[in-house]
Amino acid sequence: VRKKKGDRVKLVIGIVRPEKANDVLEALYRAEVRGVSMSRVQGHGGELDRVETYRGTTVRMGLADKVRFEIAVSDSFVDKTVEALSGSARTGEVGDGKIFVVPLERAVRIRTGETDHGAVTPVAG
Amino acid sequence: MGALPLGAGGVSAGDTAWMLAATALVLLMTPALGLFYAGLVRAKNTLNTFMMCVAAIAIATVLWAVVGYSIAFDGNGSIIGGFGNAFLHDVGFAPREGTAIPELVFFAFQATFCIVTTALVSGAVVERMRFGPFLLFAALWSVLVYAVLAHWAFGNGWLQAHGTLDFAGGVPVEMGSGFSALAAALVVGARKDYGRQALLPHNAVYVLLGAGLLWFGWFGFNGGSGFSTGHPGVLAFTNTLLTPACALVVWFLLDFYRGRKITAIGAATAIIVGCVGITPAAGFVSPAWAMVLGAVAAVPSYTVIVLRTRTRVDETLDVLAAHGIAGFTGILFIGFFAQLSWNGASDGLFYGDAAQLGHQAIAALAGPVYAFGATWLILRAMGALMPLRASDRDEAIGMDVLEHGEEAYASGEGAILLTPEAGIEEPVPVADPG
Numbered sequence: 001v002r003k004k005k006g007d008r009v010k011l012v013i014g015i016v017r018p019e020k021a022n023d024v025l026e027a028l029y030r031a032e033v034r035g036v037s038m039s040r041v042q043g044h045g046g047e048l049d050r051v052e053t054y055r056g057t058t059v060r061m062g063l064a065d066k067v068r069f070e071i072a073v074s075d076s077f078v079d080k081t082v083e084a085l086s087g088s089a090r091t092g093e094v095g096d097g098k099i100f101v102v103p104l105e106r107a108v109r110i111r112t113g114e115t116d117h118g119a120v121t122p123v124a125g
Numbered sequence: 126m127g128a129l130p131l132g133a134g135g136v137s138a139g140d141t142a143w144m145l146a147a148t149a150l151v152l153l154m155t156p157a158l159g160l161f162y163a164g165l166v167r168a169k170n171t172l173n174t175f176m177m178c179v180a181a182i183a184i185a186t187v188l189w190a191v192v193g194y195s196i197a198f199d200g201n202g203s204i205i206g207g208f209g210n211a212f213l214h215d216v217g218f219a220p221r222e223g224t225a226i227p228e229l230v231f232f233a234f235q236a237t238f239c240i241v242t243t244a245l246v247s248g249a250v251v252e253r254m255r256f257g258p259f260l261l262f263a264a265l266w267s268v269l270v271y272a273v274l275a276h277w278a279f280g281n282g283w284l285q286a287h288g289t290l291d292f293a294g295g296v297p298v299e300m301g302s303g304f305s306a307l308a309a310a311l312v313v314g315a316r317k318d319y320g321r322q323a324l325l326p327h328n329a330v331y332v333l334l335g336a337g338l339l340w341f342g343w344f345g346f347n348g349g350s351g352f353s354t355g356h357p358g359v360l361a362f363t364n365t366l367l368t369p370a371c372a373l374v375v376w377f378l379l380d381f382y383r384g385r386k387i388t389a390i391g392a393a394t395a396i397i398v399g400c401v402g403i404t405p406a407a408g409f410v411s412p413a414w415a416m417v418l419g420a421v422a423a424v425p426s427y428t429v430i431v432l433r434t435r436t437r438v439d440e441t442l443d444v445l446a447a448h449g450i451a452g453f454t455g456i457l458f459i460g461f462f463a464q465l466s467w468n469g470a471s472d473g474l475f476y477g478d479a480a481q482l483g484h485q486a487i488a489a490l491a492g493p494v495y496a497f498g499a500t501w502l503i504l505r506a507m508g509a510l511m512p513l514r515a516s517d518r519d520e521a522i523g524m525d526v527l528e529h530g531e532e533a534y535a536s537g538e539g540a541i542l543l544t545p546e547a548g549i550e551e552p553v554p555v556a557d558p559g
Contacts, residue, residue: 020476
C-alpha cells in the first residue's frame with residue numbers, strides 16, 4: 001500500500017502574474033523542483049480591467065497577460081510545490097492568479113522510459 | 126569658405142542650404158535615440174522609453190525658444206549669456222556673428238542639439254521614473270544644465286574664451302548628458318529588480334536600427350558644426366564616418382576577447398561611442414588621427430560598461446559610458462592630436478602646443494562637475510516636492526500601461542470597444558473581485 005501511494009503523480013498548474021514569473025522560478029528551484037514548463041497565456045480572473053486608448057479608440061482590455069507553470073510531481077511533493085508557487089507569486093492584490101492540482105493518469109520520461117514516480121520530481125530523501 | 130559669393134546681408138546660399146539639411150538630420154537623431162533606447166528596455170516599457178525622447182522634442186524646443194537659446198548664445202558673459210534673445214527677440218534673417226547663415230537657422234540647428242541631449246539623459250532613469258516628473262526635469266535640465274554648458278563651450282563662455290576646443294559638443298552634449306545621467310541614476314535609484322533579476326533588452330533589431338539612424342543624423346550634427354560647407358565641416362563630416370568604423374572594429378575585438386562572441390548590441394554601442402568620441406574633435410584632427418581616436422575611445426567606454434554592471438548603480442542604458450566617457454576621451458584627444466594644418470586653429474601637444482592640452486583638461490574636469498552637481502541638485506529639489514518614481518507595484522505592471530494607457534504590442538484579443546459611436550456603453554459584466 002505504501003509503495004502504491006508513493007507512485008501517484010499530480011500535475012500542479014500555477015497561473016501567475018508575468019512580473020512574478022522569475023520569483024516563482026527561483027522559489028521552485030529552492031524547493032528542489034527539478035522539472036517545470038511555462039507558457040504565456042491570457043486570462044481573466046476578476047481583476048479590474050485596464051482601459052487603453054489608441055488614437056480615439058478606447059478599449060477595455062478584458063484579458064490580462066499571465067504565465068502558466070506546469071509541474072508534474074510525486075504526491076508527497078505537492079505541498080512543497082504549492083507553497084513555493086503561492087508564496088512567490090502573491091502580491092495581495094486581485095490578479096495574483098490560481099493554482100490547480102490535478103491527478104495524472106500516467107507520466108513517462110522519454111529518454112529512459114521511466115514512468116510515474118521515476119519520471120517526475122521525486123520525493124526528497 | 127570665401128570662395129562662394131555672399132548674397133544679400135552676408136548670407137551664403139550654400140552654407141544655408143547645408144545647415145537647413147543638417148538641422149533636419151540632427152532632429153532625426155532624437156526619434157532614432159528613442160528607437161535605440163526602446164529596444165534596450167523590456168517590452169512593457171517600450172512606449173514610455175520612446176516617449177521620453179518625444180517629450181524632449183516638445184519640452185526642450187519650447188524652452189530653447191523661450192530662454193535657453195538666449196542663455197547659451199546672447200553675449201559673451203563668462204558663465205551665462207544674456208536674455209536679449211529670449212522669446213527669439215532679434216533672431217532673424219541677418220547672419221549669426223561668425224557665420225554666413227541666418228541666425229534663425231543657427232537657432233534651429235542649436236535647438237536640435239538641446240533636444241537630443243535632453244533625451245539622452247532619460248536613458249539613466251527609464252523603466253521607473255514617472256512621466257510627469259520627467260517632463261519637469263527635462264524643462265529644468267534643458268535650461269539650467271544644457272544651455273549653460275552650451276554657453277561655456279559654444280557661446281563664448283569661459284571655456285571657449287580660455288581656448289578649449291569643442292567642435293560639436295563634447296562638453297555640453299556628451300559629458301553634459303553622461304555625467305548628468307550618473308547623477309540622475311543615483312538620485313532616482315535603481316529599478317526594483319536590478320541586480321536580482323536579469324533585465325534584458327527586448328528587441329536588438331530596434332537597437333541596431335536606432336544606432337544606424339543616429340549615425341546618419343550625426344553627419345549633420347558634426348558636419349553642421351562648422352556652420353558652413355568649408356573645410357572644418359567637410360573634415361568633420363568625413364571623420365564622422367571614420368571614427369565609428371574604427372570603434373566598431375576594436376569593439377568586435379574586445380567582445381571576442383571577453384566572450385568569444387561578437388555581439389549585436391555591442392556593435393550598436395560601439396557606433397555610438399565612435400560618434401561621441403569624434404564629436405568634440407571632428408573638425409580639429411586629421412582623418413588618420415580620427416581613426417586612431419575610434420580605436421582609443423572604444424577601450425575606456427567598454428571598460429566602464431563592464432564595471433558599471435558590477436555595481437549597484439542602475440544607470441540603466443549606460444549613458445555615462447557611451448557619452449560621458451567617450452566625450453571625455455574625445456575632448457582630451459584634441460589636446461594631444463589637434464593639428465593646425467588641418468584645422469587652422471590650434472596644434473595639440475603632439476604637434477608642439479602643450480597649452481592646448483591644458484585647455485582641454487580644464488573642460489574635461491569642469492563639464493562633468495557642473496553636469497553632475499546641477500543635475501543632482503535639480504532632482505533632489507524635485508524629489509522633495511514629488512515622488513520621482515513609480516511604486517514597485519506599478520513598476521512591475523510596466524510604465525506603458527501605467528503612464529500612457531497603451532501597449533507597444535497590443536494584441537487586441539479580449540479588448541472590448543468602448544467608443545461611444547460603437548453603441549456599446551453598458552458595462553461588460555466582470556466578476557466582482559470582492
